[in-house]
Amino acid sequence: MPSIGRLNYLEFLPSPSAAARPRGALVLLHAFPLNARMWEPQRVLADAGWRVIVPQFRGMDGGERVQPVTSIDDFAGDVIDLVDALHIEDAVFCGLSMGGYVAFAIFRHAPRYLRALVLADTRPQADSPEGIAGRKKMLALLREKGAAAVPIVADEMLPKLLGATTMRERPDVVERVRSLILANSGEAIAGAVTAMMTREDSTPSLSTIHCPTLIIVGAEDTLTAPSASEDMQRQIPGSELVVVPAAGHLSNLEQPDAFNAAVSRFLEHKV
Numbered sequence: 001m002p003s004i005g006r007l008n009y010l011e012f013l014p015s016p017s018a019a020a021r022p023r024g025a026l027v028l029l030h031a032f033p034l035n036a037r038m039w040e041p042q043r044v045l046a047d048a049g050w051r052v053i054v055p056q057f058r059g060m061d062g063g064e065r066v067q068p069v070t071s072i073d074d075f076a077g078d079v080i081d082l083v084d085a086l087h088i089e090d091a092v093f094c095g096l097s098m099g100g101y102v103a104f105a106i107f108r109h110a111p112r113y114l115r116a117l118v119l120a121d122t123r124p125q126a127d128s129p130e131g132i133a134g135r136k137k138m139l140a141l142l143r144e145k146g147a148a149a150v151p152i153v154a155d156e157m158l159p160k161l162l163g164a165t166t167m168r169e170r171p172d173v174v175e176r177v178r179s180l181i182l183a184n185s186g187e188a189i190a191g192a193v194t195a196m197m198t199r200e201d202s203t204p205s206l207s208t209i210h211c212p213t214l215i216i217v218g219a220e221d222t223l224t225a226p227s228a229s230e231d232m233q234r235q236i237p238g239s240e241l242v243v244v245p246a247a248g249h250l251s252n253l254e255q256p257d258a259f260n261a262a263v264s265r266f267l268e269h270k271v
């Protein structure tokens with residue numbers, strides 16, 4: 001994986017037969033506790049002329065032993081540094097779940113970089129007290145068991161990340177997600193947990209988002225329910241909402257065709 005400064009990233013190139021005119025940059029921001037490779041099913045978006053850049057948040061996926069980040073704003077700062085280093089002036093930022101928290105932070109701190117937003121299976125609110133209690137339990141497990149905690153985290157997270165249909169019918173997707181989780185060190189997971197539980201509430205900024213915005217949610221998402229996405233749509237002026245059937249929280253991996261169709265339609269007609 002290429003790297004610039006502190007950040008590894010993937011760049012998806014168009015297939016040789018694609019001859020679309022250049023459309024700009026599309027930056028895909030990954031979920032917790034996964035890594036940039038969760039966006040592999042979105043490679044095809046490059047064929048429509050988008051320069052698809054996929055940062056891997058600092059410390060995730062083993063990589064070299066960089067100090068993991070412990071704030072969402074730092075993840076956002078890394079992404080902006082990468083975008084600058086690649087001489088990208090503005091981009092469509094597409095964040096799924098934790099990636100969405102990072103997209104909100106980019107909007108709050110550096111809105112000029114945003115040409116459009118795709119917010120998938122994410123929410124603007126900070127963690128609730130119950131959410132923080134759950135995060136603290138995970139941190140305690142990681143502190144107590146170190147690397148041995150990672151498979152336990154994977155077992156706990158899989159039925160939350162994936163919808164009931166995927167859990168029942170798609171063992172290949174379940175195993176793919178498990179392997180993405182197992183690629184992370186306990187330290188990196190703990191860093192991301194700390195970042196998420198200390199993140200700011202982005203709800204007050206929603207009404208000030210004026211770039212084209214698409215919201216996507218899996219119909220079977222239990223972590224960020226479709227009703228939360230409906231709320232978000234009401235608060236972001238002019239935003240659109242697409243509910244992906246038979247998908248849980250990782251809608252891009254569970255139903256890539258429907259996810260890609262929604263994003264492609266948005267990029268083609270709204271950006």
Ligand code: MLT
Nearest residue numbers: 031032097098099196223
């Ligand atoms: C994610 O998918 O990034 C996480 O579920 C987000 C979270 O735990 O808040």
